[in-house]
Amino acid sequence: MLKSYFDVKKTEAGCDEVGRGCLAGPVVAAAVILPKYFKHNFLTDSKKLCRSQRELLKIEIENVALAYGIGEVSPKEIDEINVLNASFLAMQRAIDKLKIKPELLLIDGNRYTPHNSVPYQCMIKGDSKFASIAAASVLAKIYRDQLMRDLGKKYPHYGWETNVGYPTIAHRQGIQRHGTTLYHRKTFQLLPK
Numbered sequence: 001m002l003k004s005y006f007d008v009k010k011t012e013a014g015c016d017e018v019g020r021g022c023l024a025g026p027v028v029a030a031a032v033i034l035p036k037y038f039k040h041n042f043l044t045d046s047k048k049l050c051r052s053q054r055e056l057l058k059i060e061i062e063n064v065a066l067a068y069g070i071g072e073v074s075p076k077e078i079d080e081i082n083v084l085n086a087s088f089l090a091m092q093r094a095i096d097k098l099k100i101k102p103e104l105l106l107i108d109g110n111r112y113t114p115h116n117s118v119p120y121q122c123m124i125k126g127d128s129k130f131a132s133i134a135a136a137s138v139l140a141k142i143y144r145d146q147l148m149r150d151l152g153k154k155y156p157h158y159g160w161e162t163n164v165g166y167p168t169i170a171h172r173q174g175i176q177r178h179g180t181t182l183y184h185r186k187t188f189q190l191l192p193k
Contacts, residue, residue, distance in 0.1 A: 002044065002131040004037050006106055006121055013067075013095060013102035014132025017087045018046070018140045022165035023175070024158065024184045025148050026072045027083065029090035030139035031098055031105075033066040034132045043134050045127035046141040058142050061135045068135075069097025070143050079187045088113045094136075108133045155181050 005012055017029035046054055062068065071093025073086040081089065092115040095105065105112075105120035108127050112120055126133040145164045152160030157178040159170035165183075175190050184190060 001039060001041075002134055003129060004034070004039060004131055006130065007104055008036065010103040011066075011100060012104045012106055012132055013098060014106045014108075014126070014130055014134070014136045015091045015094065016046075016108040016127050016133050016137040016140055017090050018137065018144050019165065020083050020087055021167070022185070023167050023171060023188050023190050024075065024160070024181065025144065025151065025165035026074050027078060027086045027090045028073075028140045028144040028147070029071045029087065029094045030068060030136040030143070031071075031091065031094040031102075032061065032068045032132050032135040032139060033098060033100055033102060034061075034135060035064065035066060038064065038131050040131065043131055043138070045125075045134060046137040048128075049138070051145075054138050054142050057135075057138045061139060065135065067098040067100040068139060069094040070139060071095070071097065075183055075185045078185050082187075083185075084111075085113070088115075092116075094140075106130050106133050108137065151183060155183070 013031045013033045015031045019027045071090040073090045078086040107120050107122045110122050110124050127137040148160045148164035158174035163171050
């Protein structure tokens with residue numbers, strides 16, 4: 001069972017991002033403020049859940065959350081500022097969409113560059129430790145996966161319906177045969193050397 005909070009006295013927002021290792025598509029982050037004593041039987045890191053579990057959790061998280069926000073950073077922006085800074089920017093955009101101002105940010109990972117004065121705590125594997133970070137990972141993953149599946153209908157040569165932009169053999173074969181799209185990250189190594 002994941003922890004419900006880090007500091008019982010503070011309004012906490014869990015933050016996580018998805019899509020850093022992709023060759024195409026945006027980096028997406030979510031920020032979620034859950035009720036203080038929220039518990040769930042199978043909520044965990046979104047990568048450990050199947051799609052149907054994530055879909056069920058999304059509905060529950062959106063219904064029970066005190067506030068949540070999604071932030072996106074485009075492939076063009078990723079190429080301009082690098083993927084690590086894009087991850088921080090996506091989180092900042094998600095935090096800025098929260099209807100409630102958090103008093104503490106729980107950030108998945110070991111680094112964060114803040115854009116405001118809200119204190120933060122970095123948590124390695126935080127999405128497997130804290131409910132709010134796990135909830136953020138679920139919302140971010142569902143949002144980004146759906147976006148890439150929709151783009152896959154427009155750009156059918158890259159297998160985005162299943163690989164959602166990650167560097168699979170099918171995705172790289174699509175790049176080799178059909179070139180890149182405006183959704184590809186030009187600063188990434190799109191094909192093996």
